Amino acid sequence: MPALVIVAHGSHLNASSSTPTFDHADTIRATGAFDEVREAFWKEEPSFREVLRTIESDEVYVVPLFISEGYFTEEVIPRELRLDGWDPDAWESDGTSATHTTLEATDVGKTVHYCGPVGTHDAMSDVIVQRAESVTGNSDVGEGFGLAVVGHGTERNENSAKAVEYHADRIRDRDRFDEVEALFMDEDPEVDDVTDFFQSDDIIVVPLFIADGYHTREDIPEDMGLTDDYRTGWETPAIVDGHRIWYSGAVGTEPLMADVVLERAKDAGADVDDAVATVREETTGAAAGD
Amino acid sequence: MNDAQVEALADAAADGVEFDGFAASREGEGYVLATAEGSKTLVHGDDLVETAADYADYVTNWHFWHAEAPQADDRWAFLRWLERAEEHPVPDRYAELDDGVVRTWGQLQVSVTVDADGNRSYDLRHADDADRPAAALTHYDDPLDARTIAKHDDRGRYRPLKTAPSLQDGWRFADLGPADLVRTVDFFYPATVANWHREREGDLDVSHWRETMARQTGIYGVVQTWDRGEGHEHVDWVAEACCDDSQCLKRREWEYDDETDLSVDGGAGAFPCREPCSLVVSAARRWTKLEGEESRTYEFELTPSEKEQVEAIVDAVADGRTAEIREADIRDGANRYRARFLRAKRFDDAGNLSGVPTDPDEAGDGDADDAGVEDEDGTDAEDDEEHDD
Numbered sequence: 001m002p003a004l005v006i007v008a009h010g011s012h013l014n015a016s017s018s019t020p021t022f023d024h025a026d027t028i029r030a031t032g033a034f035d036e037v038r039e040a041f042w043k044e045e046p047s048f049r050e051v052l053r054t055i056e057s058d059e060v061y062v063v064p065l066f067i068s069e070g071y072f073t074e075e076v077i078p079r080e081l082r083l084d085g086w087d088p089d090a091w092e093s094d095g096t097s098a099t100h101t102t103l104e105a106t107d108v109g110k111t112v113h114y115c116g117p118v119g120t121h122d123a124m125s126d127v128i129v130q131r132a133e134s135v136t137g138n139s140d141v142g143e144g145f146g147l148a149v150v151g152h153g154t155e156r157n158e159n160s161a162k163a164v165e166y167h168a169d170r171i172r173d174r175d176r177f178d179e180v181e182a183l184f185m186d187e188d189p190e191v192d193d194v195t196d197f198f199q200s201d202d203i204i205v206v207p208l209f210i211a212d213g214y215h216t217r218e219d220i221p222e223d224m225g226l227t228d229d230y231r232t233g234w235e236t237p238a239i240v241d242g243h244r245i246w247y248s249g250a251v252g253t254e255p256l257m258a259d260v261v262l263e264r265a266k267d268a269g270a271d272v273d274d275a276v277a278t279v280r281e282e283t284t285g286a287a288a289g290d
Numbered sequence: 291m292n293d294a295q296v297e298a299l300a301d302a303a304a305d306g307v308e309f310d311g312f313a314a315s316r317e318g319e320g321y322v323l324a325t326a327e328g329s330k331t332l333v334h335g336d337d338l339v340e341t342a343a344d345y346a347d348y349v350t351n352w353h354f355w356h357a358e359a360p361q362a363d364d365r366w367a368f369l370r371w372l373e374r375a376e377e378h379p380v381p382d383r384y385a386e387l388d389d390g391v392v393r394t395w396g397q398l399q400v401s402v403t404v405d406a407d408g409n410r411s412y413d414l415r416h417a418d419d420a421d422r423p424a425a426a427l428t429h430y431d432d433p434l435d436a437r438t439i440a441k442h443d444d445r446g447r448y449r450p451l452k453t454a455p456s457l458q459d460g461w462r463f464a465d466l467g468p469a470d471l472v473r474t475v476d477f478f479y480p481a482t483v484a485n486w487h488r489e490r491e492g493d494l495d496v497s498h499w500r501e502t503m504a505r506q507t508g509i510y511g512v513v514q515t516w517d518r519g520e521g522h523e524h525v526d527w528v529a530e531a532c533c534d535d536s537q538c539l540k541r542r543e544w545e546y547d548d549e550t551d552l553s554v555d556g557g558a559g560a561f562p563c564r565e566p567c568s569l570v571v572s573a574a575r576r577w578t579k580l581e582g583e584e585s586r587t588y589e590f591e592l593t594p595s596e597k598e599q600v601e602a603i604v605d606a607v608a609d610g611r612t613a614e615i616r617e618a619d620i621r622d623g624a625n626r627y628r629a630r631f632l633r634a635k636r637f638d639d640a641g642n643l644s645g646v647p648t649d650p651d652e653a654g655d656g657d658a659d660d661a662g663v664e665d666e667d668g669t670d671a672e673d674d675e676e677h678d679d
Contacts, residue, residue: 011450012450012568012569012572013448013450014448015441015442015448022434022437026434029434042568043450043568043572044450044452044568045451045452045453045480045481045567046476046480046481047480047481047567047568049565050480050481050484050485050564051480051481053481053484053485053488054476054480054481054483054484056360056362056365071508075507075508076507076508079505107495
């Protein structure tokens with residue numbers, strides 16, 4: 001039976017950076033869809049360099065727990081995993097459409113199905129909506145609410161903004177929320193001015209980030225005016241300029257993210273239909289019951 | 291020993307069994323069972339169960355290693371190493387396993403025991419807890435819990451380096467099976483079993499400093515500029531700072547390059563380190579920037595004791611000893627009151643030692659405290675961590 005390896009950034013400084021990765025891996029482990037499920041990190045251990053040698057299976061699905069295509073998915077991960085013959089063109093992606101490619105990892109001689117990042121998968125739109133439900137405690141949330149999907153912007157990676165806009169467009173097309181906007185930290189439209197972009201009294205703000213950390217816990221809450229000092233915390237919802245801001249924290253911590261990891265492996269050929277059904281039921285049911 | 295094990299042996303004997311000083315083969319209507327100690331019995335098929343009982347330890351041992359233990363080469367070899375299987379013949383080994391064979395792996399201690407059917411049971415705990423009663427330890431049985439234990443040290447500080455000698459104690463995994471034991475060890479010390487095995491097989495793929503730095507891109511690409519063809523003293527300092535046994539339990543096998551060893555000892559760890567890790571690369575990036583500065587001559591007013599006190603403070607920080615220094619131990623130069631006294635006496639309002647500005651050109655503006663160490667991209671710690679997109 002093939003193995004699943006979830007590759008994520010991790011942190012030298014922040015103990016909770018790896019938590020979502022562990023949580024989603026555990027959710028998938030519990031389904032039994034793979035004999036082996038292992039987490040690997042750029043900044044923690046096992047490293048990308050050594051994770052494949054800890055795996056017994058000769059066939060491995062590698063799913064990057066990253067938001068967008070770019071430096072990590074196209075350069076760092078394939079290089080560190082030693083994927084023979086890797087070329088970003090193998091994904092034939094327009095910046096958000098990478099699915100998978102199959103290569104050999106040269107140091108271990110294993111077949112690796114290298115998948116696109118979770119952040120650009122269509123199922124990610126569902127996770128953003130689920131996140132909106134979680135933070136409002138309302139499984140029917142939509143009417144009367146605006147939704148802001150927040151990303152870094154293009155300063156470091158143009159595909160980062162593409163992923164945010166892609167999901168904002170998809171969710172807008174569903175006509176579930178009164179308004180849907182893509183906002184950014186380092187370019188216009190900026191999240192600092194969030195209330196300028198919405199008519200709705202209630203605005204749900206979902207950062208398209210994998211883990212909570214400096215940006216989602218400190219920068220964005222202060223920039224939006226939820227609080228003057230992140231250390232003192234903020235209310236949910238918080239009142240800013242007469243709007244109620246429902247700030248969800250990183251979308252990557254939403255339990256339904258495990259589904260996106262599975263969807264990536266499924267698109268690459270993994271036999272995980274039952275696991276997908278189980279995870280969807282468990283992770284959406286749990287949130288609806290909050 | 292149970293009947294199913296004898297049945298499995300009978301099946302395998304058709305092709306011949308030879309393992310750990312025990313042999314079983316088919317002969318006519320019966321079987322030949324033999325040991326390296328010289329015992330040999332020809333037995334009719336109907337009497338195999340009865341006769342096999344005389345060889346019970348050999349039979350259960352064979353069964354365990356072929357039907358119960360993980361068959362992947364590295365896991366199998368590690369489990370064999372744990373009970374010293376290659377060193378002790380089965381009768382001696384079983385006698386030792388009755389009491390428990392104990393091995394250490396970094397700060398882990400594994401104790402192996404065997405039951406009447408040859409099933410191994412593994413007790414895993416911190417080596418410092420070797421003599422503590424089980425009741426005094428927190429019990430775990432899920433290998434995944436090792437990730438949580440390994441995350442913080444005894445003082446609750448985050449451990450970014452899993453093989454740092456700061457594993458918290460006070461816990462115990464009791465009665466793990468062989469597969470779970472290896473998984474648990476791998477969660478505490480990822481990839482150490484795989485790399486240890488590769489090394490034993492003469493197959494460890496070491497990536498030395500030069501090639502590892504040459505591979506770096508993005509914000510770490512700058513590290514390549516630290517090698518200026520002027521020797522490897524700077525890498526010796528990195529290894530002494532980061533890779534010493536007091537900092538990491540892996541045994542450093544990487545050197546400056548394929549032909550040039552570092553001048554620093556690689557350590558005595560049980561498992562090898564095959565390339566500079568992400569912490570070393572990240573620290574090297576910082577040092578590449580800092581070491582780009584030229585030395586300057588400063589003149590400070592210090593008493594002889596104050597000079598020694600500065601040295602004592604650096605030593606205490608470098609050796610991670612500050613938390614141990616007693617509050618009222620005023621004799622220790624790194625004592626907090628001593629350090630505060632030194633600061634009160636010798637620092638000016640801008641935090642300059644003996645009032646000497648870091649940059650002589652900025653003397654008197656009172657704002658020179660971090661000139662010279664600020665990066666072009668600011669001092670925010672987050673800049674050492676790339677963004678996750």
